[in-house]
Amino acid sequence: KNEVEQSPQNLTAQEGEFITINCSYSVGISALHWLQQHPGGGIVSLFMLSSGKKKHGRLIATINIQEKHSSLHITASHPRDSAVYICAVTYGNKLVFGAGTILRVKS
């Protein structure tokens, strides 16, 4: 059984700050996903990665397979980045989700 842990649970930042959200998992995986969930509930995929680093705009995701750890970074944060960020891992034929990090960016 794969456990996915995220930290922090809640994060409040000022606009412009650099943000890091961490994810660790207990069992070897083939891929890790970072997802974004807005207050309305819909889930949007941000990244899927199995090694190294990916960048999309102000978002950067890294993964260290040996340490079973991934980070999501947001540079120059903006109030519109306020959402729940969820880490999930591909485990067998399904995704196993972390509890999510509630991010609030204040202007």
Add this chain to the structure above:
Amino acid sequence: EPEVTQTPSHQVTQMGQEVILRCVPISNHLYFYWYRQILGQKVEFLVSFYNNEISEKSEIFDDQFSVERPDGSNFTLKIRSTKLEDSAMYFCASSTGTSSYNEQFFGPGTRLTVL
């Protein structure tokens, strides 16, 4: 851009009633999933479906639940006799495959409220 759609967006039902949640996956996708999220909790896997049969299901997916692909486009989740604890957001997802290189695309969810 193709997207997964779900209907209804919100379903209110009485305990003991049957509900059917509907999903239209992306048209060239072959693998389909249902997840649920109880308010304030993690998203949980319910079931995966491929080639007209269940490929994996969780402990949550008991005899009260069933899935079906009744035609070439819809993918449904049926709850036969709803309980209060079935109240949750239900997400459908689809992918082209199950390997680590196949991203799952999520629908907007159906909020089920059981009274």
